[in-house]
Amino acid sequence: MAAILLKWLTPWEFSWVFLATFLCACVLYWRGSHRLRVSTGRKLAFWLGMAMVYLSLQTYFDFYAEHEFFMHRIQQLLLHHLAPLIIVASYPGSVLRAGLPWTWRIRALRPALRSWPWRLVSAVLLNPAIATILFVAFILVWLIPSAQTLAMLDWRVYRFMNWSMIVSGFVYWWLVLDHRPRPPGRMLPGLRVLSPGITMTPQILAGAIITFSKTDLYPIFEICGRAFDFNVFTGQLIGGIIIWVPAATIETIGGLLAMRQWLRLSRSGRIRRQAQARTMARSQIAPGGANS
Numbered sequence: 001m002a003a004i005l006l007k008w009l010t011p012w013e014f015s016w017v018f019l020a021t022f023l024c025a026c027v028l029y030w031r032g033s034h035r036l037r038v039s040t041g042r043k044l045a046f047w048l049g050m051a052m053v054y055l056s057l058q059t060y061f062d063f064y065a066e067h068e069f070f071m072h073r074i075q076q077l078l079l080h081h082l083a084p085l086i087i088v089a090s091y092p093g094s095v096l097r098a099g100l101p102w103t104w105r106i107r108a109l110r111p112a113l114r115s116w117p118w119r120l121v122s123a124v125l126l127n128p129a130i131a132t133i134l135f136v137a138f139i140l141v142w143l144i145p146s147a148q149t150l151a152m153l154d155w156r157v158y159r160f161m162n163w164s165m166i167v168s169g170f171v172y173w174w175l176v177l178d179h180r181p182r183p184p185g186r187m188l189p190g191l192r193v194l195s196p197g198i199t200m201t202p203q204i205l206a207g208a209i210i211t212f213s214k215t216d217l218y219p220i221f222e223i224c225g226r227a228f229d230f231n232v233f234t235g236q237l238i239g240g241i242i243i244w245v246p247a248a249t250i251e252t253i254g255g256l257l258a259m260r261q262w263l264r265l266s267r268s269g270r271i272r273r274q275a276q277a278r279t280m281a282r283s284q285i286a287p288g289g290a291n292s
Contacts, residue, residue, distance in 0.1 A: 088170065207240045
């Protein structure tokens with residue numbers, strides 16, 4: 001039993017970069033959760049999401065993801081949809097920031113957030129249109145058979161594929177689940193609710209195409225050697241359904257969470273107050289206004 005457990009917990013492809021990033025986030029959250037009052041539900045959500053990320057990339061599960069199409073789709077579903085959604089829904093930003101030593105926050109974090117490189121990167125990556133396009137694009141690009149083949153044959157491309165899925169997932173769900181009005185939020189509350197419905201449409205189409213395909217779209221898994229004695233088309237059908245149904249279900253849940261935040265903002269009057277403030281500001285700068 002111990003030998004089986006050890007085999008499953010042993011990374012198939014070890015990555016120092018991933019481990020260092022993962023441990024850094026865990027330590028910061030652990031420190032921050034002891035300095036701030038964080039509900040048990042938020043803690044559970046954060047650690048559950050982090051466990052999904054770790055198990056997907058740094059255990060023997062990664063072996064099956066490289067040798068079966070449907071297992072690969074489960075891995076990508078966790079990295080791109082479910083784990084980022086759960087972690088972002090725990091709203092860990094303030095907790096991670098509290099985990100930093102005070103001097104680091106003053107001397108390192110604050111200047112970094114005010115620097116022009118960060119402002120440039122955030123202006124691009126956190127732009128709602130760009131983030132939404134990248135969220136969908138990184139799913140569809142890696143479903144192209146030639147791109148999938150390249151990723152399976154080159155470990156550098158394979159790791160880039162996984163990192164692109166994680167990063168685009170975190171950025172997108174951070175925008176959609178933002179609990180603030182706009183501004184300072186970057187996406188309108190109503191658009192946050194509609195966005196998952198927009199992004200799931202091309203995924204459903206891609207999943208349906210793969211599900212009903214009568215040809216082996218990904219022969220690279222046959223070349224690498226399949227982990228299970230599955231019929232090729234059965235595995236491809238299961239993979240297509242994973243892209244189609246569970247992914248759409250997760251995005252629906254994300255849309256419902258965004259709606260809950262929208263209703264909360266509406267009940268608190270924050271959206272109405274901001275609209276009134278914008279109207280007053282426009283009236284003051286308009287011809288004949290107070291500043292004319």
